[in-house]
Amino acid sequence: MKQVLSFFTLILFGLTACNSGKVDNTASTTDTIAKQDTMHTMPMSNSDVDPLPEVPADAKVFFKNLKEGETVTSPVTVEMGVTGMSVDSAGIVKQKSGHFHILIDAEKFIPAPEVIGKDSTHLHFGNAQEKTSLTLTPGKHTLALQFADGLHRSYGEKLSTTVNIDVKK
Ligand SMILES: [Cu+2]
Structure with missing residues (x-):
């Protein structure tokens, strides 16, 4: 039970960190924060429009x-x-x-x-x-x-x- 609770806390903490933009480098939460940050920044790094698809070499x-x-x-x-x-x-x-x-x-x-x-x-x-x-x-x-x-x-x-x-x- 204690494990489940602390896992839940980690996720909650990660989300909070992501939303606020703050990064807490507490060893036990680094992994969660890193994952959340990736998800958080992905839409920002892509433009709204898909890039032109690549042309196959033999086309x-x-x-x-x-x-x-x-x-x-x-x-x-x-x-x-x-x-x-x-x-x-x-x-x-x-x-x-x-x-x-x-x-x-x-x-x-x-x-x-x-x-x-x-x-x-x-x-x-x-x-x-x-x-x-x-x-x-x-x-x-x-x-x-x-x-x-x-x-x-x-x-x-x-x-x-x-x-x-x-x-x-
Ligand atoms: Cu056309």
Whole structure:
């Protein structure tokens, strides 16, 4: 009984020390205080937003159906591929996961961890689409495929690729 009581006292003491920010170096309470302090400071040392997940070394993106310099007709079917990552809907940050973006006649890639803009030349496929159809004017166009995380933060050059196509009249 005495042991149980003193254990309870230790926890109580540890909590009190943590909350008040004071550290009591009494030998018997050091361990408890150290644990409590770790728990107490953890949320402070992390930012509220998850960091951009790491890109596996073998991961890459590619256009499945378009070859460099290819002549195509509009609307252009574009199939998007990725290896080493899964394609998921936007919204939450998951490891080894993200969604596709196509940049039309714009940047070749968006540096990590920049959030990709959303307009007529920066298309998001936040519902985990892997295929789309683009209406393009006749002439030469550069399409960049860019993978980004659930918060639209670009994985950078490593998970991007470009293709030049020629849309015939
Ligand atoms: Cu996006």
